[in-house]
Amino acid sequence: MEQRTLGTTGRRVSVVGLGTWQIGGDWGPMEESEAFAVLDAAAEAGITFFDTADVYGDGRSEQLIGRWRAAHPEWEGTVATKMIRRAPEPSLLHATEENFRAWTDRSRRNLGVETLDLVQLHCPTDDVFTADAVYSALDTLVAEGAIAAYGVSVETCEQALWAMDRPGVASVQIILNAFRQKPLERVLPAAQAAGVGIIARVPLASGLLSGRYTEETVFSPDDHRSFNRHGEAFDVGETFSGVDYTTGVQAAREFSALAAEHGLEPAAAAIAWVAQQPGVSSVIPGARNADQVRSNAAAGKVAELPASFVDSVRELYTRRVKAQVHHRW
């Protein structure tokens, strides 16, 4: 598995990492044994980067990773977590040094480490990105050794650009996939220029780009693909990338056909498309089981995608999806 430098953290991480929201909650039930099977498969496939958050299952994702890591000291990987969404709202009012310390202390306990590898502000509101005091507080936590580095997870390209202006920001996590192409315009070039790492999330548009869903597919009631289709619980852009489900299924069918023309499985083609964008440090598909992890890891080894495929994916985005998402995020 190719390893890339994660921005100014200096850490080397696998080009395909693992998103672990599924391990915590919001994606229907997952037993502890299933979660460990996912983490085992990731390590076996050479994945050295896990992304979690303090709110995934209210800490369950972090705790499972912590327990798994204790049992696998041979895994020399990086775990990125996130904070601020334990607050009543992810706004500047709550982005205080005191809260940051309390949240990171809880994550350190959950993950069983002295120093967190990377903490990302978890999609806060605009006011947080532009406040000097926020970055000073994060610098203090670095100086104290509670966290080794910090970054941001963002909803919009504008937020990514604000954050990259700050010298302490090591990484930016953003949605990037065949149905969310705006970050290619300014965010990825700016990250490369600033040496900031890009963690590309939701590469499968919440699974749509695997081509497995139909208009009739029913998701579990406790899966955000049921309960957040219209942004009822959090930003609608996190569910199917903000594309309405019917449009998404139809566009995914076209994407699958394009992948097949090039002899690729759709999920592998979708992940390879992200991984091969200049500036991406790691792409972090979430996975429900070990088989998905293995095939996603293999996507990191897909040969350079032909220009004809890349052009067709751009055309598909422009024709079917762009009008729904481009102006919003």
Ligand SMILES: NC(=O)c1ccc[n+]([C@@H]2O[C@H](COP(=O)([O-])OP(=O)(O)OC[C@H]3O[C@@H](n4cnc5c(N)ncnc54)[C@H](OP(=O)(O)O)[C@@H]3O)[C@@H](O)[C@H]2O)c1
């Ligand atoms: N605000 C934030 O910072 C934020 C928000 C969202 C996500 N994230 C992070 O980004 C990670 C990835 O995003 P995501 O999990 O939301 O979306 P995603 O990676 O686009 O989609 C994950 C889903 O795709 C399906 N899938 C995965 N591998 C597959 C394969 N090989 N073949 C077929 N289907 C496959 C699974 O669906 P089924 O469940 O139907 O099998 C899985 O649950 C998360 O786990 C989390 O770590 C962060």
